[in-house]
Amino acid sequence: MTTPLRKDAARNRDRIVAVARAMVDEGTPLQLNDVAGRAGLGVGTVYRHFATPEALLETVATPCLEALAAQGREATADTDPWRALEGFLFRTVEAQVTDASLAPVAAAADDTLPHTTELKETLRSVGTALLDRARAAGAVRHEPTAADLVPLMCGIAYAVNVHGGTPADRIDTAHRYLTTLLEGLRAAPRHA
Amino acid sequence: MTTPLRKDAARNRDRIVAVARAMVDEGTPLQLNDVAGRAGLGVGTVYRHFATPEALLETVATPCLEALAAQGREATADTDPWRALEGFLFRTVEAQVTDASLAPVAAAADDTLPHTTELKETLRSVGTALLDRARAAGAVRHEPTAADLVPLMCGIAYAVNVHGGTPADRIDTAHRYLTTLLEGLRAAPRHA
Amino acid sequence: MTTPLRKDAARNRDRIVAVARAMVDEGTPLQLNDVAGRAGLGVGTVYRHFATPEALLETVATPCLEALAAQGREATADTDPWRALEGFLFRTVEAQVTDASLAPVAAAADDTLPHTTELKETLRSVGTALLDRARAAGAVRHEPTAADLVPLMCGIAYAVNVHGGTPADRIDTAHRYLTTLLEGLRAAPRHA
Amino acid sequence: MTTPLRKDAARNRDRIVAVARAMVDEGTPLQLNDVAGRAGLGVGTVYRHFATPEALLETVATPCLEALAAQGREATADTDPWRALEGFLFRTVEAQVTDASLAPVAAAADDTLPHTTELKETLRSVGTALLDRARAAGAVRHEPTAADLVPLMCGIAYAVNVHGGTPADRIDTAHRYLTTLLEGLRAAPRHA
DNA sequence: CATGAATGAGCCTTCATTCAT
């Protein structure tokens, strides 16, 4: 379908993505001119491969999104519905807190790359499936619906950023916040 | 301390803040040149009153922050510790979701105006007091500490933005999200 | 109505126009960055005064358009209708052939500055008046209408450019071409 | 002289010219990258066949120029010198107004392809011949010389563009303008 | 105090042309 890239072009493309990855990690905004400079390539080359900063960012985020999707699918096989949901959400939040490319892609209403849209759709449907199953098993309260999962995970990641701290702190904070939220999500005989 | 402003200077200042308020409400970025234009003043005048866009934004946010602080102090007088905490947090989130000037000010690590810092400090200590009291009453779990309140409220507001919808939807969404979180916060004999 | 420009701003504006005039005369395209460079000013300054190259070009062309309009009005007072029309058209073509800022402004369907639109409108109505009067005097054939005057003058100027030659040649060529056209325009008992 | 093109190369060349023709007709600027894209060929291939956009444009214009030259030669055989000249000029202007590839080629001082130069030379000499013959027959005034024919035809086509209108309008306008000019060209006992 | 003109770094994007594959 897509013509496989020529070897040198592929090398350049990889270089671009690698450079972008590094920039994301160090918090540098993804400006295509900068990317080109750092990659030792002409601006035009970068524009040829990625028409917009968003396209590049989505490409940088892709491997991580794919990994999440795979883990989500595996979770579906877990015999314990609650544990499956919990695990999936933990991984989701951890990823967002660890990889700065995810938050903007996850929060964006519109995507640039079709593949990104597919991946996000997959994640949404996996989330929905896990939530429904847990609910069917009586493990989850009525309230938050499937459409709330993404916003809530984004919100937690954002809360972690506001809290700040070292990378290790951040993971810890993410766990604590998600744990609290999950307590609220969990069905239970309460205040009996 | 501060020399009281000359009458015309005060009028200009008010005009600037009013214009900025309107811009925040309509989602226009607060560019000081624009502010000046809309206010019918020179840029220099705006800069004299507000050295940076942040200072102006904080000023715009101030009344709302003050109202929140007042409500927080009142809450302290509530005889029901849980209800007091809950009410305070609801008002906090509602405000953030309703008034676009709050989120950036709340999330910022550093403030521009000393008064903003004081207000945020007040809110933090009120929150801490309410949380401690509720915890002392056995109404709150151990987990989230006082330092987590602000990040969590910011996170919920952010989640609401990601979810989107009309202003009315947004308030509703905010309630739902906070309710879930509070369930998780609340101490209870669980899964007994 | 328009606030009179501050003295220094006016000086800069004049400088910009002068530089632009020179560029037009030497056939250099009017790029605002270049204009700024040549005028020893920042780009922003040029953009403040002239939002687009067209606005600047029209400003450069203005004095000449105004002179033409004045001459046109004077021509209206000429007692010989044909001579009046002829003279006006000669001046029009001469101007276009002499001043490179005119052709693009004259040929443009839409103007940037209101004043340009007014001037072009004036020229059109003066032309129409002169043509109608000459026709009423039986000096002009039915065919070309008032709406054809501008296109025809532009066409002649273009023909002169295609022909080429020194500035002096060009004026001469313009006279010859217009003379021929006017012969065709002139009413007469023919091939009797 | 020229090695006959390999069959596939010839096919590519034809495809390029066809695509370029279409682009000219729809008013798209002839960028060789675009041409290549539309033709489903590599840029390099296009550059191999046409070193510059001008070369391609001239090639696109060639058939039309050849047709004009042929018609001009036929006109030479017409027994009525004035009718011959008139007919030739009408066809020339019509062609320019109908086919957007002609005007730039006709107006250019220098050509890229030798063949274009030959064709333009042919047209010039045919025009000269027709004009001289008409003049010898006493049908044409002294004024415009053979060297003026091309500029004047270009000028009329340009005037038509300035006037604007639908394709049908444009042909009509071209006729009207040329008719007027020819009246001016025609010798006659005038104002007797 | 107020004004608003000036600044110019900074960012984005296009496109004619070359050349390794």
Place this chain on the structure above:
DNA sequence: AATGAATGAAGGCTCATTCAT
């Protein structure tokens, strides 16, 4: 011969901030 990736100069525009008036 054909390909199409790479190039990077060139041009466009914005905006936070300063400073002469």
